[in-house]
Amino acid sequence: MKGNELLDDPQADPQAVRAELRDIETLNTLFGGTRAVVRELESVFVNGKRERGNGNAWSLLDVGAGRADIPRAVARAAARHGIRLELFAIEINRAAARCAREADPAQGVNVALADGNQLPFAPRSFDIVIASQVLHHLPPDMATRWITALAALARRAIVIADLRRSRVAMGAVWLVSFPLRFSATTRHDAVVSLQRGYTRKEMNALLTAAGAPAVARRRPGFRIVAAWRPAK
Secondary structure, eight states: OOOOOGGGOTTOOHHHHHHHHHHHHHHHHHSSHHHHHHHHHHHHHHHHHHOSSSOSEEEEEEESOTTOHHHHHHHHHHHTTTOEEEEEEEESSHHHHHHHHHSOTTSOEEEEEOOGGGOOOOTTOEEEEEEESOGGGSOHHHHHHHHHHHHHHEEEEEEEEEEBOOHHHHHHHHHHTTTTTOOHHHHHHHHHHHHHOBOHHHHHHHHHHTTOOOOOEEETTTEEEEEEOOOO
16 A cells, blocks of 8 residues: 555544545545546436336445535435435544534435444445445455445445546646645645556456456546446
8 A cells, every 4th residue: 555644544633534525525526526426327317217116215325425525416416317315424434424414414414433344234225335535545355345345235336436546647636736725634645545546457457356247437537437237
């Protein structure tokens, strides 16, 4: 693993965690992190709208949700197709879990404090399962196990999204962090995250090892994403 990040530490200072998660939300909004996930689920919502007898209430689990900005964006996209998403999130960091609950009280998120290695849910508990910018925090063998475990929880779709390793992106995020007034910690961690990110080939190797029937795709903002429907 290439360095450590603030969010790797479950006991990190809560104020520092809050500040970094706000910065990450800004990066997700401006540089494609949110769009990468929403785009993959648009076709799922279109197809779901056509289905009969399944109702319009779905559930979504985000593992390593941060401020839960991405699942909230997904819920807004689902609503445009007449689907109401009940949102659930897993966080290992207490401050991050608190942020996910409080970031937008009008759009509630059910948050559990838990370790992704020991998810407290039965198979096929959720319609959609997502993990965004989480796998690069894990060694490859653990990342493979997570992909397998997450896929087992989903009824309709799984989305795995992360950062694509790039020196250009490292330099760009360092430069934009100044006009965006990011903290020095965010600036450091953003670069480390990109250093720990995946190439498309590496992500595909993880997916293959996990038995996932998906191919990773590049997305704008130096993102990489894979999505698939679970086997019936």
